Amino acid sequence: MSLTSEITEFLQSVVAAMGMDLSPTVEETPDGTRINLEGEDGGVLVRRDGEGLQALQHLTATAFRRQLGDDRRIVIDCNGFRKDKDLELKQMARFNAEKSRSSGMPQEMGPLNPYERRIVHLAIAEDPGATSESVGDAFMKTVIISATK
């Protein structure tokens, strides 16, 4: 059995144990494997800024850490909640790059978790006129976006 189907099976058993009716859709993206859990029962996972989804993400990544290794990513979504949030974050990063150019002042985003910071860094990497840097020594860090001169 492939790792993706093993993970999907694990998610299905967790979701079933929680008493929810959600069906997984698997999507392989250049950024890793995205498993979207779809169904009307998803509301409880995305409540309070996706707290339950975030917990499920962490537990799944931890359970399969050894098999996933360093370079394979797994993203768990529910009714596209995370996809929408990721897009918002990307747009916010671009907006802040623009703002740092027009104001000449570095812009701060966060505190953000590692997953969110990665999205910001990747969005800024596409912009030749700006750089991004994480500051802080905790799990959550602030990202500073500056215009390059």
Add this chain to the structure above:
Amino acid sequence: MDDAGVDQGGVSPVRQVIEVVVRALVDQPEAVRVTETERRGLSVLELRTAPGDMGKIIGRQGRTASALRTLVAVTAEKHGTRAQLDIKD
């Protein structure tokens, strides 16, 4: 008696969730034990694992334990109950 309603037949969703997730996290899934007692509308779940697996359940800065507690809370909420997870070491 408050403790009377324990485990009459089926396993509660909260207990099932803990068992499924914890068994996937540890090296010795057969050593995972979850007991559930009911106290004034609050389910108290006690989790025991092989001593060597305890660190995996807690995780760096307690993040795995905290994620497990969140999932427990979400499951209880879904079923209109309240639950508390006690990790026994």
